[in-house]
Amino acid sequence: MRSVLICHAGDDFDREGLAAWLGSFTELAGIVLLDETAAQKRARFRRELRRVGVLRFLDVVAMRIYQRLAIAARDHAWTRQALADMRRRYGAPPVVPQIVAASVNDAEVLEFLRGIAPDLMLARCKQLLKKKLINLPRLGCFVLHPGICPEYRNAHGCFWALAERDLTRVGMTLLKVDAGVDTGPVYGHYSYPFDEKRESYNVIQYRVVSENLDALADRFGQIAAGTAQPIDTHGRASANWGQPWLTRYLGWRRAVAKATAR
Incomplete structure (x- = not known):
């Protein structure tokens, strides 16, 4: 089974x-590294501004600032330890062909992937893939979505499940990509005994992946063998969540403090 990884250049956990x-x-046959331009990042912020309005967007910006000042250092320390653990388990990443691009949908990326002809593609990126990329791998393109789908779609599902106190849905979804936003067939839901008192939402979001790697490898093996069946999610609530808000983060932390004080 030939695979390709798509991830952001600055994310060492993925890369x-x-x-x-x-x-x-x-057989990891190639890696697509996305190095986004400043213009792309600004465009993402403009989309969020249009989606939530000025006041809520300030809430998003405040959360970003708080994250950098109060949370990022501990998150980086956890990532370093997690990478050391993964190196002990799996060794160094194989040396394979790589391409660096600003957009996953660049013509050069498509040509690179066609040359590799992967069976499986794992997309760990914030960019939406066009149909010609989605349909390229024989088995499909998959994401390890940070949230339980369909209830928590978009890139911050763990945060919103925690903020909503929906603790049974703090987890990750193995999703086969389609033309929608996190709407494809679901091949598994995964979680672990997270500690919301001591772990940040970012750590929880990464640990739902790292704690389930063996189970995910088994599931990909079943997909390759043709024995895996998607989970029926018809009739379940579906919501597309945005960026974390500082007000909701502080509400979550108050709820955790109250629960642990009992």
């Missing part, structure tokens, strides 16, 4: 850790 993991049970 090193998940690359090594993929190489442990597939």
